[in-house]
Amino acid sequence: MPKLAVRNLSKRYGSIQAACDVSFEIAAGEIFGLLGPNGAGKTSTLESLIGLIQPDAGEIEVCGIDARRHPQVAKAHIGAALQSTGLQDKITSCEALRLFADLYDRRVDLGTLLDRFGLRDFAHASFDTLSGGQKQRLALALAFVNDPQVIVLDEPTAGLDPRMRREFHTHIRQMKSEGRAVLLATHDMEEAERLCDRMAVLARGRIIAAGKPTELIARARDTTMISVQTSAPLDRLPRLAHATELVLDGSGIRFATTQVNAALAELVAALDAQRISIVSLRGERATLEDVILELTAASSGI
Amino acid sequence: MTGLLRHLLISVKLNFRNPMALIYGYLFPLLFLFAFWAIYRHEQPPLMRHMGEILTITLLGGACFGLPTTLVSERERGVWRRYRLAPTPSWAFLVSLLTVRYLLLLTAGLIQLALACAIGASLPESSLSLLLAFTFAAFALMGVGLVIAMLSDSVPAVQALGQCVFLPMLIVGGVALPLSSLPGWAQHVSALFPGRYAVQSLQATFGGQPLDTVSFDLVALLLIGLAGLLAAVKMFRWEPSHSASAEGKPWILVVLGVWLSVGVAAELQDRIIVQPSEVRAEMADPVREPDHYLTEGSAPKSWREVTEADFAEIAFERLPPDDGIVAPIAALSDEPDPYTLARLDEIRTALLGWTPAQVEDPVQRARNLLFVAAVPDLLQMADIERFLPAVVLGRLRQSIPPADLPKILYWVALHPGQGDDTAITALPALGLPEINGPTRRDSRGRVMLYAFKLLERVTPLQARN
Numbered sequence: 093m094p095k096l097a098v099r100n101l102s103k104r105y106g107s108i109q110a111a112c113d114v115s116f117e118i119a120a121g122e123i124f125g126l127l128g129p130n131g132a133g134k135t136s137t138l139e140s141l142i143g144l145i146q147p148d149a150g151e152i153e154v155c156g157i158d159a160r161r162h163p164q165v166a167k168a169h170i171g172a173a174l175q176s177t178g179l180q181d182k183i184t185s186c187e188a189l190r191l192f193a194d195l196y197d198r199r200v201d202l203g204t205l206l207d208r209f210g211l212r213d214f215a216h217a218s219f220d221t222l223s224g225g226q227k228q229r230l231a232l233a234l235a236f237v238n239d240p241q242v243i244v245l246d247e248p249t250a251g252l253d254p255r256m257r258r259e260f261h262t263h264i265r266q267m268k269s270e271g272r273a274v275l276l277a278t279h280d281m282e283e284a285e286r287l288c289d290r291m292a293v294l295a296r297g298r299i300i301a302a303g304k305p306t307e308l309i310a311r312a313r314d315t316t317m318i319s320v321q322t323s324a325p326l327d328r329l330p331r332l333a334h335a336t337e338l339v340l341d342g343s344g345i346r347f348a349t350t351q352v353n354a355a356l357a358e359l360v361a362a363l364d365a366q367r368i369s370i371v372s373l374r375g376e377r378a379t380l381e382d383v384i385l386e387l388t389a390a391s392s393g394i
Numbered sequence: 395m396t397g398l399l400r401h402l403l404i405s406v407k408l409n410f411r412n413p414m415a416l417i418y419g420y421l422f423p424l425l426f427l428f429a430f431w432a433i434y435r436h437e438q439p440p441l442m443r444h445m446g447e448i449l450t451i452t453l454l455g456g457a458c459f460g461l462p463t464t465l466v467s468e469r470e471r472g473v474w475r476r477y478r479l480a481p482t483p484s485w486a487f488l489v490s491l492l493t494v495r496y497l498l499l500l501t502a503g504l505i506q507l508a509l510a511c512a513i514g515a516s517l518p519e520s521s522l523s524l525l526l527a528f529t530f531a532a533f534a535l536m537g538v539g540l541v542i543a544m545l546s547d548s549v550p551a552v553q554a555l556g557q558c559v560f561l562p563m564l565i566v567g568g569v570a571l572p573l574s575s576l577p578g579w580a581q582h583v584s585a586l587f588p589g590r591y592a593v594q595s596l597q598a599t600f601g602g603q604p605l606d607t608v609s610f611d612l613v614a615l616l617l618i619g620l621a622g623l624l625a626a627v628k629m630f631r632w633e634p635s636h637s638a639s640a641e642g643k644p645w646i647l648v649v650l651g652v653w654l655s656v657g658v659a660a661e662l663q664d665r666i667i668v669q670p671s672e673v674r675a676e677m678a679d680p681v682r683e684p685d686h687y688l689t690e691g692s693a694p695k696s697w698r699e700v701t702e703a704d705f706a707e708i709a710f711e712r713l714p715p716d717d718g719i720v721a722p723i724a725a726l727s728d729e730p731d732p733y734t735l736a737r738l739d740e741i742r743t744a745l746l747g748w749t750p751a752q753v754e755d756p757v758q759r760a761r762n763l764l765f766v767a768a769v770p771d772l773l774q775m776a777d778i779e780r781f782l783p784a785v786v787l788g789r790l791r792q793s794i795p796p797a798d799l800p801k802i803l804y805w806v807a808l809h810p811g812q813g814d815d816t817a818i819t820a821l822p823a824l825g826l827p828e829i830n831g832p833t834r835r836d837s838r839g840r841v842m843l844y845a846f847k848l849l850e851r852v853t854p855l856q857a858r859n
Binding site: 142143144164165167168170172174176177178179180181182183187190191192194195196197218234 | 396397399400401404407408411412468471472473474475476477478479480481482483632633
């Protein structure tokens with residue numbers, strides 16, 4: 093049984109369809125990414141799951157509980173860290189953790205939580221004195237006060253420095269290894285590719301693609317881009333039967349191919365005929381970012 | 395339950411870590427307390443007749459500014475959005491919020507009370523009645539504060555909306571200025587605001603009245619509080635971006651409807667104490683020339699030549715009424731409260747050694763004593779003015795032979811411009827305020843009126859028939 097199941101979720105604000113027929117499931121020990129540009133419907137989907145907004149239609153099941161019918165019961169199983177965590181300026185980390193533990197009617201081992209999220213040194217510092225990273229650590233810790241089975245993270249690493257981002261990635265992987273279902277909404281394709289087991293790409297409120305990151309990349313494009321620098325400029329564009337999008341710029345050649353070996357053999361033969369040698373050669377597969385930009389652009393009709 | 399208690403505890407702690415909350419909640423009301431003490435410095439015991447007003451200002455500051463400012467600023471920074479992720483029901487947060495605010499108001503009220511007692515005021519006879527009246531007033535004004543919070547999108551909006559409620563109540567709502575000193579229209583307007591009922595129910599407990607004498611005011615406060623609470627629940631919003639819902643906004647009309655209904659009920663039950671027409675008529679032309687009070691012209695050459703026939707020419711019915719604003723005299727059935735009684739005793743004792751009451755000329759002596767009633771009347775010292783004429787008469791009877799007293803009073807009444815008025819400068823020796831400038835001239839008119847009125851009381855009845 094999935095820890096989180098969303099079926100045909102829809103939400104409309106006036107004439108704007110924020111989410112339309114969104115469906116996905118997340119199993120225990122799985123990290124599921126929700127990707128898409130601003131206004132794609134990530135926030136509406138996410139807020140519907142955690143009870144911040146009421147969807148117009150659809151089903152949400154959290155640990156087998158109908159979250160729309162029993163929102164308070166479902167909330168007890170969800171932990172969420174939003175983009176920005178709002179707390180009173182003068183509340184300390186310790187007080188905030190105690191307060192939220194009591195709001196969930198749970199007893200927590202404060203020491204363990206403080207240590208796990210690196211908050212021990214700031215336990216008694218007021219919220220307004222914490223740095224952005226420390227505030228995000230506290231947000232993660234707050235999401236854990238109820239030992240949730242489902243974790244919802246909305247852009248958890250936005251605005252953090254690389255060291256802090258790496259630390260957060262470790263936290264997220266640890267959640268997965270503990271058997272929790274993690275829903276991660278992010279703009280960061282590299283992060284999504286690195287962390288997510290599966291993902292869905294949203295555009296204009298709809299899921300336009302879903303699957304494992306490698307599947308998504310493979311499904312969208314199996315082309316390799318080849319860039320070559322030569323020892324001397326070429327007189328003319330070589331005839332390469334296995335290449336497309338061929339561009340010649342002085343001593344630089346760039347082309348796309350689905351048959352790398354054949355295309356390179358043709359190129360080497362053409363260069364040998366002109367007695368020109370290869371100085372450097374680089375081959376690149378399309379990145380997840382390329383794929384998503386391509387997918388969302390196609391969906392928007394750009 | 396533990397969540398609610400924890401939220402309550404942390405909210406109290408955070409309030410004491412917020413300097414602005416402390417200024418608004420505790421310091422600001424203290425400034426009013428000291429201002430009232432300065433304004434009514436001649437009243438004894440101090441502040442006792444204004445504790446209702448002072449406590450209502452404390453409640454207004456905490457409930458109509460403090461409560462919505464806290465709620466809206468927390469909502470603005472996303473604290474309530476974060477709370478909403480927890481499985482705790484929204485009513486628990488509202489209960490906690492109101493309980494915390496009530497406790498803060500209670501502590502602010504206790505500090506006010508302690509300071510007032512340190513200055514010389516005393517606690518009311520029934521502390522329980524005071525606590526009940528305070529609770530009713532707090533409930534009503536917290537209801538108003540919640541509605542302000544639901545209508546405001548930002549903290550500056552709270553300040554603007556709060557001032558729209560606070561200032562009218564302060565100025566024309568019977569909160570900062572006593573109802574009796576307000577013009578008639580303002581008294582009618584005051585019946586539409588909760589501040590008036592808060593002041594009256596709180597002040598009643600300091601006057602030793604049982605709470606059933608202010609049951610109307612308590613019911614008014616309860617209704618206003620309930621309407622505010624209901625409207626706030628209907629308009630409740632967790633997030634700054636969501637303004638009050640379309641279904642919720644009509645509840646504002648319910649709140650205003652309750653305020654209006656309470657005002658209309660007060661009108662129908664004739665609870666707007668001083669009728670504006672009487673006040674205006676009386677204040678428009680309060681004091682006339684002495685001839686106005688005589689049926690025929692009479693001109694004895696000195697006070698010794700005044701006869702009973704002269705008394706018969708006085709039109710006592712033309713004098714202002716004893717229960718009016720000008721030159722009032724308490725009826726025999728009108729008992730002063732214990733504090734006024736003590737103050738009157740002090741003045742009576744001080745008058746025995748008062749130098750102006752011992753001057754050789756009996757006419758000037760009488761005139762000097764009449765200033766003791768005239769000046770507090772002119773200053774509208776509502777607590778004491780109507781009881782002073784009896785004290786003055788007592789002293790007049792001690793210092794002037796009975797046969798001469800009516801003649802001298804007649805003479806003083808008919809010659810208000812004669813003699814000197816330096817006795818006014820000796821009034822502070824009696825604990826009464828002195829006056830200066832043109833007001834001193836006005837006090838001679840009041841001397842005339844009291845001379846006539848006391849003459850009516852010392853003249854043999856047959857002389858007037």
